[in-house]
Amino acid sequence: MTPLLARYAGGQGSQAALYPFWALQNNDLWEVEGSEDLSLTSGGRRPTKAALDEANPMAGLPKDDYELLTHDWALTARIASNLLLRFFPDAMDEVAHAMGLQQLLAGGIDVALRPRVGELYKDRTAIAAAYGGNKVGGITPLEDGLLSVFSDDKGPYDDSRVPGTDWIAYTGDGLSGDQELIKGNKSMALYQAERRALRYWHKPHGGDFTFETWTVVIQCRRRWGVGANGKRRQEFVWILAPVASPLSETWPDEVNAALNADDLSVHNDLDLELPEADPDDAPGAPTPMERYRKLSAAARRTAARRTERSKLTTVERFLRSAPARSAVILRSDGRCENPTCLGHPMERTDKGAPLLEVDHVNQLSDGGGDTPETMIALCPNCHALKTRGSGRRELSKKLLRRARELHEAFSQGEEQN
Template identity: 50%
Template structure:
């Protein structure tokens, strides 16, 4: 550009090309706005002479559009460029994308009782660091910038599912591609309808305001040995381990209870120590005393088929502590959620959870 015109500007033929393709020009301008002029300063479109080109919602000009789907990552790359393989990276327009593949190595999922996403960070084996994709995520978190979230269901296609903003970063135990336990980042993504901040729901804005960018380290409140029998610490009894985990869960619940205005992340991101306590308590068996299913059934990998659930849901004000949680086989979990007599079963499970908790502490 300096060789053509030191004052800046496009070559004449490039300028003519953009004039003849207004949709392409609008997409390029919108991408530059989101990348370099975000949030959009007042009158910027007018000052740049882009008001007519991007009249209305400038974000509508961005490509790809929400809902676009592709067979695989290669077809996304052919259409929009950028990085081709990493789970976290930018398309050719420089805007960050986070890719989630249900057949991939990470367990990215919706946070229960919300549509928010628990997204595992970058790095296949060993403790994850703030490098590469995680460094980009941290920068977007600090700036409150929206990113693209792509999702590929099992045997499905990749689709640009939603724009999202990072409202919290946590550190948890997970299993890497080498099958070894490691510390990994969990990025809490809140879906938003568009990159325009004016369209974001109030609960997302509240979570962003509450987020200090600090790392919430959960790895000190529980251990891999608490949830994996293959690495279980035999020097510590189940009773001692349960007491330790329950105390950590209660402390976390008390901390949350002292927040003046807890965000959805504070209310619904569950404490791993509480879940670990219930798994130690249940002895690999469904805790419903009237279970008619298969209380000790296991997967082909030899793992118990159990779902740890809150008796009184978090959405209804239930606390995230072991005495309000119970391990259920899929059949009993379905009965608790959808059964004709679910309220009667909930009362039974509430009493059972409190009894089992008291016995485990005794």
């Protein structure tokens, strides 16, 4: 064991093997015959090597575990795969070869792992019953130690797919107050630094939790958000790129390129001017028109500095378009801005927010801008008509005129009063 630990885990000296050896014994995963008679170190943490050499005790797996593993090769492959992925992510094939596990893992490490992509469970309690782990935390490992993130459409976090990509903007850990780089966020930062894959679970409205995909963290950003207490706070957003498996050789070139471009810095989006969280009647609170002008100015500054086109710039464009989207929602006063709307212009979500989708009247791919005068708030019905309806071209022209009219009127509204 010592040579393997020295080569693949940085273990040094003749004592290196005693740490995992005795840790397994303390966790009831390894039995050491005569352990109660062994002389321990001064700290009492483990036996001395001299005591082990003198007693030459028998050691091995508990009998029931041994019987199970020697009769259930699928379970053995699963455990071996998990250990390799968890502790030796950069040398899995080498360690498997050194341990003589090639035949056992012939189907592939990712094939042996459980749960499998696509598995569904009613709720977090059902997932924990099947695979262990925390039933509540949004960023937490299952019992196998591999990190999972959970996204619930009815939950308090503003998780979303980045439009035009399959990448995920995942809000960090912490319900209220400024989020800190601790607990789940600290785990995410570690996986980002080590380029390790984690599991992404998603629960749509009225649906079940599904293990949708393995992902890797390709970027971390800092933005303004609103906590569960309704107050504005700073939060992390982790950009997750889906990958086919946790094995890096299966990751697409665009993901590897994004990982290579990531310098592990936290990208700052806090310079954007967002609406104040204070009530409208608070002393000194900005008027809606003042807030709208500030948001529009921030949106123009952000749009002016974009020149490149790639998935990473698409991510930045989406996240830094927050002022423009906020301005449009503010301007709409919670109503669909299509003047001929026949749907439900004032419907609300479960969280009480307007059921509106901010749309670029001219698609970004067609040169559309991220400024309020070219964006409009639509109910889902009108959004579908604008996107897929037979009269979408004529409707788009009308909506663009309407967006410009509303922008002009709202920008000048205070002076007109």
